[in-house]
Structure formats: structure tokens, C-alpha cells
Amino acid sequence: MSSQTPEDILEIIRKENEDKLGILCLNCLIVRTRFKELEDFVENNRIKIPNDKELTKLDYLDHISIHFYKKYREIKELQKIFPKCLAFIADMLFKDEKIKKYLSRFDFIAKHELIDVFADYCADMGISVYDTSGISEKKYKCDLYLIKKKPVLRTEAVFVRTGAQLTEEEYKDTFYLLNEASKVAIWTVFVTSPRGVYNIGFERLLSDMEKLNIWFYVVDPIHQRVLGITKGKKSKDHDTGIRDEYINKLPREPIRAQSRLKNISNYEFSESDSYNPKNYVMYEILPKEVALEREESLVRKPMYREIFRTLLIIDKKSGLPLINYSREDLGFDHELVSGFLSAIDSFVSEIGGSEAMDEISYKGFYIHAKYGKWIKGALILSTPANKSLKERLSYFVDDFEERYKEDINLFLNTGKTSPFDPSKINPDIKDILDI
Secondary structure, three states, X not given: OOOOOHHHHHHHHXXXXXXXXXXXXXXXXXXHOOHHHHHHHHHHOOOOOOOOOOOOHHHHHHHHHHHHHHHHHHOHHHHHHOOOHHHHHHHHHHOOHHHHHHHHHHOOOOXXXXXXXXXXXXXXXOOEEEEOOOOOOOOOOOOEEEEEOOOOOEEEEEEEOOOOOOOHHHHHHHHHHHHHHHHOOOEEEEEEOHHHHHHHOHHHHHHHHHHOOOEEEEEEOOOOEEEEEEOOOOOOOOOHHHHHHHHOOXXXXXXXXXXXXXXXXXXXXXXXXOOOHHHEEEEEOOOHHHHHHHHHXXXXXXXXXXXXXXXXXXXXXXXXXXXXXXXXXXXXXXXXHHHHHHHHHHHHHHOOOOOOOOEEEXXXXXXXXXXXXXXXXXXXXXXXXXXXXXXXXXXHHHHHHHHOHHHHHHHHHHOOOOOOOHHHHHHHHHHHHOO
């Protein structure tokens, strides 16, 4: 092993999953991690790096990979626990809570967005997509229902779960619903994100989906691709009576009709790579030049930048702003808006309404608010927030309260806002709210 060069070692690691499609790309993870967090990780794990060079984030990944490769080869017990070195490298990275939080970038913040992406894909496949949210039937409670009438009636019950949703408890409940859905449709479909796969485990998910004869898809928001992992089989206990009764409850119009003129999905789908689980692995590491080329190809305009004006994070009790973030090219009177929001909350409470208003129009702007335990987040927009943006704000407020719990309590006791470092918080605001 002493004769191996660093590039030799990196090539060995990459070849472990050669000709496989990785569900979660470690290059993408590291590119989204801050330098300070990488520096801390290297220091905490006593990884040697050159002091005379200005390293890129992918250079850090190289040194991290080489360090853990050597440890993996030296310690036989690790080889029994992890069948491949790459799995060990990933495990060590995700043991660091600051790095692990970037798993959120491999997920859809809003479930509605994941549903939209999959619905577009289905329409391009010639399938009509129906929203089932208005159906109160609990036993067969799916998220979407797919119908293709020609040459024969084909029905599919679809269950969609973001990674943030897919906890152990939620997965057990979903497993039960997937099993029951075989009565109401010919096929059953399960859709999640790379973060969802990580939460449950790829091998476990694969085994369960094959056991239930489920069509299993992973929708990757970073690389904008739909991965077809397993091919489902027709239900053996499909009941046409139950199916027809369910179809009668569907809305009259689908949310996506079969595409006739052109494809509407912006996501890539490879038929040749799909439905062969052996083509997929949990992790991948790409050569630096390939990873950089892929990153450059993924640059896109933020979805809500044009309508975004300002985000305020406000103390619920005092009405004082902890954080304000505005578009660089626009100005806004933050004190005016925060005072206005507090006044509206007091007014609604006094007249016996709900505790707080979550959406108002004011001087040509639309203010959408999300109330947490200690704070409220207020988005100032030029047009009303859609369902996805509302979900994104809700996620941000919950995530902010969990991540900065101690800092929020310090502010409540002292009024100090100094712990809220814009250099750390602003990138999260941009990513989560897609502004």
C-alpha cells in the first residue's frame, strides 16, 4: 500500500462503484459544505492536509477520502461492517452533524414540489395524474392516482414522501398503506428523494419495495433526474369494485393530462438505466473535473427571486427583528413592516379571531408569515406566495428554531443579535426559500 500514490487511491475508491449510478453524490455534498466546517472536520479527525496550498472543497474531499481509505485497509473490523470503503467514508462524513445537515440539499423542501415533478414525468409517459387530497378515504390514502385508458385501463396508486417526512415511524405507516393500496389500483408506486433513501437505507428500501412488488422511484432535485429503481408487478388482490368506487371520487379533471405536443418535465429520465436495481448504489464519488462540469450544468435561476423582497425573522413576544434579509438590489423598511405585523396580530387577537394572521396585503405587497414557538418568519413578496413557497417558509422557521435554539434564548434574555451571523444564515435562506 505504501507504493500507492494519492491518485491511485482515489481511483480505487471511484472504481468501487464504477458503471453504477449513485443516489447520493459526495462531491455535491462537499461542494455545498462551508470551508469552516470542512476545516473543523479535518482537524477533528486528524487528517493531514498541505499547509502551503489553497485547497478547493473538492481537494478537501480527496484528502478526506485518502485518509479514511488507509484506515479502512488497516482495520479489518471496518471491512466487516462496511462492504465498501466508500460506504465507510460516507458514514464518517455523516457522523459530523454540521456536514450531515447538508443532506437537506438532496431533498425537496416542499412535498408539493416533489409531487409536481413526478406528475410532470407521468404526463410525459402518457399518463393522466389525479390529485387525491380531497378524498377522505383513510384506508387507501395515497397522494396521487394515475390513469391510462389505452389500450386497457391501467391504474396506479402513488405515495410521495420527502426525506424530511420519511422518519422511521412514517415509513412504517407508509409501508402499511402501500400494502393496502394493492386493492384499489393495478400497480402501486412509491416516490421519495435521496435524503429519504438515506434515512431508511437503500438496501432496506430495495428489499421492501421488491417484497411488495412496488414501482420505486427516487427523484433527485440536485441533478434534476428521475431514477426508476424497481419495476412493480400487477396486484394479485386488485378489486375492480373498490377501484371503480375510488375512481368515482376523483376530481373531474386531472392535475396533469397526458402530454400530446411536447414533454413538460425538466427532469432527466433514462429508460435504459431504469428498473434494474443492480445499476444503483447509495453513494458515488466522481473525478473532480466531472463533478465540476456537472455542477456548472446545474446552475439555474432561483425559483422565487423575482417576487422576493424581504425576509424578516421576528421575536413573537416583542416584535423585534432578529434577522432581516433583502434582495441586494432593493431596499425595504424592516422596522415599519415588523411593527405593522405586530399591530395586525394584536388587532386580530383583540377582536376574537385567530391568534395571528398568516397572510396579508399591505401597500402593494403581500406578506406571508409562519409562526413558530419563539419566532415568526415574514416573507414580503410582490405577488402572493404559492403552496410550495409557504411550505418552504414553514420548513425554514422550524429548522431555524431547532438549529439556533440557544441563540434565540440568548436573544430573548439579553436582546443580543450578534450570534446570528449573516454569513452562515444567508446561504441557508437562499437555498431553502429558493430566492
